Amino acid sequence: MKRPLKKLLIANRGEIALRVIRSARLLGLKTVAVFSEADRASAHVAEADHARFIGPASPAESYLNIDAVMRAAIDSGADAIHPGYGFLSERPAFARAVEDAGLIFVGPSSAAMGAVGDKVAARRLAMGAGVPVVPGIETADAASVRTFAKKVGYPILVKASAGGGGRGMRVGEEASTLEAALESAAREAEAAFGDGRIFVEKYLGKPRHIEVQILGDSHGKIVALGERECSIQRRHQKLIEESPSVAVDEKLRAQICDAAIRLASAVGYQSAGTVEFLLQDGEFYLLEVNARLQVEHPVTEIRFGCDLVAEQLRIAAGEHVSDLGAPRGATIECRITAEDAEHGFRPAVGHLSYLHLPNAPGVRVDTFLTEGVEIGAYYDSLLAKVIAYGASREEARRRMLMALDDIAIVGINHSTAFLREVIASEHFARGELSTHFVDDHFTGWRPDAAIEKAALIAAALVAARALGNRESGSSNANGKIERRDQSPWSTLGGFQLWERR
Amino acid sequence: MGGGPAHEVEIVSMLDGGIAVRIDGEEISATMETLADGSAMLAIGDRRHRISGTKRGNSILVAAGAMSAEYQIVEARGSSRQVGLTAPTVDAPMPGAVLKILVEEGARVATNDPLIVLEAMKTETTLSAESPAVIKRVCVEVGQRVDHGATLIELGPVPEK
Numbered sequence: 299m300k301r302p303l304k305k306l307l308i309a310n311r312g313e314i315a316l317r318v319i320r321s322a323r324l325l326g327l328k329t330v331a332v333f334s335e336a337d338r339a340s341a342h343v344a345e346a347d348h349a350r351f352i353g354p355a356s357p358a359e360s361y362l363n364i365d366a367v368m369r370a371a372i373d374s375g376a377d378a379i380h381p382g383y384g385f386l387s388e389r390p391a392f393a394r395a396v397e398d399a400g401l402i403f404v405g406p407s408s409a410a411m412g413a414v415g416d417k418v419a420a421r422r423l424a425m426g427a428g429v430p431v432v433p434g435i436e437t438a439d440a441a442s443v444r445t446f447a448k449k450v451g452y453p454i455l456v457k458a459s460a461g462g463g464g465r466g467m468r469v470g471e472e473a474s475t476l477e478a479a480l481e482s483a484a485r486e487a488e489a490a491f492g493d494g495r496i497f498v499e500k501y502l503g504k505p506r507h508i509e510v511q512i513l514g515d516s517h518g519k520i521v522a523l524g525e526r527e528c529s530i531q532r533r534h535q536k537l538i539e540e541s542p543s544v545a546v547d548e549k550l551r552a553q554i555c556d557a558a559i560r561l562a563s564a565v566g567y568q569s570a571g572t573v574e575f576l577l578q579d580g581e582f583y584l585l586e587v588n589a590r591l592q593v594e595h596p597v598t599e600i601r602f603g604c605d606l607v608a609e610q611l612r613i614a615a616g617e618h619v620s621d622l623g624a625p626r627g628a629t630i631e632c633r634i635t636a637e638d639a640e641h642g643f644r645p646a647v648g649h650l651s652y653l654h655l656p657n658a659p660g661v662r663v664d665t666f667l668t669e670g671v672e673i674g675a676y677y678d679s680l681l682a683k684v685i686a687y688g689a690s691r692e693e694a695r696r697r698m699l700m701a702l703d704d705i706a707i708v709g710i711n712h713s714t715a716f717l718r719e720v721i722a723s724e725h726f727a728r729g730e731l732s733t734h735f736v737d738d739h740f741t742g743w744r745p746d747a748a749i750e751k752a753a754l755i756a757a758a759l760v761a762a763r764a765l766g767n768r769e770s771g772s773s774n775a776n777g778k779i780e781r782r783d784q785s786p787w788s789t790l791g792g793f794q795l796w797e798r799r
Numbered sequence: 800m801g802g803g804p805a806h807e808v809e810i811v812s813m814l815d816g817g818i819a820v821r822i823d824g825e826e827i828s829a830t831m832e833t834l835a836d837g838s839a840m841l842a843i844g845d846r847r848h849r850i851s852g853t854k855r856g857n858s859i860l861v862a863a864g865a866m867s868a869e870y871q872i873v874e875a876r877g878s879s880r881q882v883g884l885t886a887p888t889v890d891a892p893m894p895g896a897v898l899k900i901l902v903e904e905g906a907r908v909a910t911n912d913p914l915i916v917l918e919a920m921k922t923e924t925t926l927s928a929e930s931p932a933v934i935k936r937v938c939v940e941v942g943q944r945v946d947h948g949a950t951l952i953e954l955g956p957v958p959e960k
Contacts, residue, residue, distance in 0.1 A: 465921060482923075490921040533922075638892070644924050645893045647947055652851040652862060654838065675894045675919050675947070706838060706849040706862035714865035745866050748846050751827060752863035755820055755841060756850035757870040758808040760859045765839060765852055 299516070300616040303327055303378045303402060307371045308346070309392075310382030311361060311677065313666045314591075315342035318380045321607035330374045332367060334360035336676055341666045348374055355676045361385045364392050368399060378402040378614060380607070384678060387590040388415050404614045406514075406589045410565040414587035418459045418497050420561075424584040427560045432576065432583045434499035438484060440477050443498050447476065450500040456480055458487030459495040461586075466490055467534050469501060504732035505576035506545050507531065507585070510558035511598045513609055514567040515619040522555035523598050524625050529731040530720060532643055537713070537736070538720060539594035540630040541601055544691065544729035545577060554582055561587065570595070570610050576733075594631050596662060596685045601625035628691040630698050632717045634665075634705070635679040639716030640744055646711035647673050653708075656701035660687040660694075663701075673710050681712055691729070695721060715745050805873055838862075889926055889952040891945040895919030900941055902952070906934045915939075915951055926951070 306322045307330040308315045319329045319342065331346035336355035343349045350370035353360035360366060362385055371379055379396050381387035381404070393408035405411070414420045421431050435446040447454045447470065456479050458466030466487030468479040480496065488494035507528045514520040527543035528536040546554065558573035561584070572592050574585040595606045602622045613619060637643040650671045655663050665682035673681070684701050688694030702718040720726055725739055732738070745753075759765035811819040811826070818841075819828045833839045838851035841863070852861035859870045899916040902908060908928045917924045932954040939951050 486921070486923065489918070641892070642924070645919055645922070647893050648860075649855075651853045651855075651860070652836075652838065654836075654849055654851070654862075677920070679920065702865050703847070704849065705865055706851055707867055708851050708853055708862045709855075709860050709867075711867050711869070715867075718865045748843060749848065749863055749866045750868075751822055752841050752843060752846075752848035752850055753861050753866055753868045754806055754808050754822055754870075755818070755827075755829065756852045756861040756863050757859045757868070758810055758820065759839075759850070760852035760854055760861060761872055762810060763854075765833075765837070765850065 301402065303611060303615050305330060305374070305376045305378070306404070306611070307332065307350075307367075307374060307376035307379045308342070308382060309361070309367045309371075309379055309386055310384070311337055311340060311342055311666075312680065313664045313683065314382040314384075314593075316345055316666055317664055318382060318607050319345050321605055321611060322380075324605065324608055325611055327378075327611070330370070330376050332361070332370050334676075336672075336674055340671075341668060350374055355674070357385065357676060361677075364389075364395050367392075368395055371396075371401060372399065376401065378404055378611075380404040380610070381590065383590050383593055388588070390415060402614050404610050405569045405591075406565075406567050406571060410567050411589040413565040414561075414567070414571075415589050416459050417457060417461060417586050418495075420587050421497075421584065423564055424561055427557075427564045429557045429561050430581065430583045432499045432502060432585075434497060436497045438480055438496045438498075440480060443470075443480065444473060444476060446498060447473070453501040455499045455501045456483040456496055457499065458483060458491060458493070459497055460491040460493035461487060466496065470498075502576055502578050502583070504734045504738075505529075505578040505583075506543070506731055507536070507574065507733055508543055508546060508554065508577045508582065509572050509574040509585075509592075510555050511592075511595070511606075512558055512562050512567065512571050512573060513606070513613070513619050514562055514569065514571070515613045516568055516616055517618055518566070519619055520559050520562050520567060521619055521622070522558050523602055523604075523622060525551060525554060526594055526597050527731065528594060529733050530726075530735050531733050532736045534733075536594065536633065537635075537717060538630065538632050538726075539597050540628065540691070540694070541597045541625070542628065545731075550580070550582075557582070557584075569613055570606050593633065593680065593683065596664060596683065597629045597631045598625075600629045600662065600685060600687050601627060627687055627689050628694045629685060629687050630691075630694045630721070631683055631685045632698060632702065632721070633680055633713075634682040634684060634717070635713045636673050636681050636710050637679050637713050638711045639713045643713070645675060645679055647675050648710040649673075650707060651709040652706065654704065654706040655682070656684065656704035658697070658701060658704070660697050661685070661701045662687075667707075681707075681710070692727070695727060715749060716740070716743060719743065719746065888950045888954060889914055889928075891917060891947060891949045891951055892924070892926070893917075893919045894947050895924070895945060897939050897941050897943045897945060897951070898923060900937055900939070902934050902937070904934050904937055908932055908934065917945070928954075 305328040308318045329346040331342045331349040332352045333343045352366040386392040390408040390412035393403045396403040454470045456468040468483040470476040470479040484494040511523040526541045528539040530538035572588040575582040636646045662685040686694045686698035809821040818831045829843045841848045848864040895917040898918045912928045913925045935953040935955040
């Protein structure tokens with residue numbers, strides 16, 4: 299049944315809101331942005347045809363507020379809602395509210411989302427569909443967990459049932475720290491998802507993270523668009539994703555894609571989704587199902603030459619999933635985050651005063667950044683996604699290196715220098731990846747000396763008022779008058795610089 | 800937190816397209832071409848870096864290729880006898896809430912000892928001692944919301960025997 303969409307509300311912010319607006323526009327839809335107090339001047343607000351204010355900066359009062367988002371949708375006359383990723387994207391209650399209001403939710407049905415979104419339910423579903431799962435136990439009771447751990451051996455992994463993105467996840471290394479791990483995971487899960495339920499799995503040694511992109515339509519067809527490898531993570535959050543995986547051959551690809559389709563079929567999955575697996579010693583196990591568009595979807599888009607958001611919108615309008623043909627080449631994505639990689643990836647905030655982004659053949663950048671943007675602590679730390687394509691993995695890797703070298707951001711600490719070193723490393727070049735890659739090879743990482751010297755020279759030049767001084771006010775503050783035709787360098791001396799931590 | 804390593808940087812000479820600097824006594828020459836947007840391309844050996852920066856308050860914020868950094872001027876045209884100091888305070892690296900305080904006033908801590916746990920963006924961040932110190936004062940309480948840069952703990956030097 300076809301039901302053409304006319305006006306799409308995007309219940310999100312940042313780069314993904316911009317990304318969705320562009321595909322909606324491609325298909326001729328009007329767009330409605332929503333924004334919090336902190337986002338009045340954000341790019342997605344300017345980019346959309348209409349924008350609605352939905353509340354204070356705190357996510358719980360705006361982007362996570364189902365009533366506020368629904369009111370914006372109804373008041374603006376939207377007939378469909380795209381949730382993006384994060385925020386309300388995987389809350390069955392939100393999908394249900396959209397359905398109940400007679401609008402179209404661009405994603406799976408609330409029932410399918412509910413069936414796969416809860417990790418414990420997804421495990422049971424997988425077992426029923428013949429999809430392998432990691433041995434586990436569905437309880438938070440310390441005594442039972444201790445018995446389970448004794449059976450399968452330490453360490454064990456504590457996970458949030460409602461979890462995702464590594465939040466509410468803890469490793470129980472030994473019996474003595476087990477209770478602390480259970481408590482801490484439950485507390486973080488409660489804070490992040492409003493649901494403190496947890497479960498426990500055997501901890502796999504050094505697996506790879508392999509996931510399958512699926513697309514299902516309302517006519518019962520589900521296709522798998524190959525795999526992505528997302529093994530480069532820290533604290534269980536992805537930093538670098540690529541496709542294809544060097545660890546997946548044709549035979550394994552067929553098996554793992556087939557497993558993903560079986561699982562999705564079991565719930566009549568529609569729209570874009572991702573089935574995540576861990577791969578170790580040639581065996582794969584279900585990790586979780588992400589019932590939404592993922593951050594790293596461009597990795598698949600570039601290899602297939604497709605637009606997954608446009609596919610989602612067509613599917614939501616009742617059309618058949620497109621024939622996407624065979625993938626080509628290799629793609630790598632780096633997530634640039636507002637984080638201090640030198641100090642345990644702690645979140646960074648600030649005012650962006652200078653921005654240079656790469657622009658080259660085979661390089662795509664998805665971002666909401668502009669000069670002048672304020673990065674606060676309210677939202678996800680993702681600043682930009684850099685995606686590089688190559689005929690081979692090595693070509694994509696070399697393109698990525700050049701692209702990362704061409705990024706310059708003043709005012710906000712970010713992870714690019716770290717990502718560059720990972721991409722440049724021998725282990726990454728050889729494809730020797732595991733989810734422990736960062737811990738194994740980059741513990742105690744510091745920027746290399748060459749780049750640090752360049753930073754010190756830049757700082758000295760700023761101190762001397764000779765570089766990027768657009769914000770620093772008058773350069774005559776000390777009464778020195780510089781004539782345009784006179785070199786400012788004659789007045790330079792030495793500076794002692796003290797690095798802020 | 801308060802301060803990292805100190806560096807002495809001196810711009811020795813600037814000629815058209817070239818720059819010579821002395822960083823902690825090491826002489827470095829580089830080529831440099833300024834660009835219309837206020838940035839410059841700096842080439843040291845065979846590595847090229849796009850550099851830019853700005854001064855805000857007492858801080859100098861810079862980008863050098865993929866790296867961003869923040870510096871403070873300790874002393875302009877000072878002597879080279881500056882030695883490293885211990886960070887005198889532990890400051891909040893971002894806005895958030897105090898989840899746990901792991902030390903008491905008067906306690907002696909070693910490098911890397913965890914001091915305080917903050918929660919920001921739904922993630923727990925543990926701040927640890929960057930050098931041996933004595934906890935002079937704990938300035939916050941559990942549950943308190945803190946702004947970026949707020950002083951959480953004051954540190955003092957470990958008394959010499």
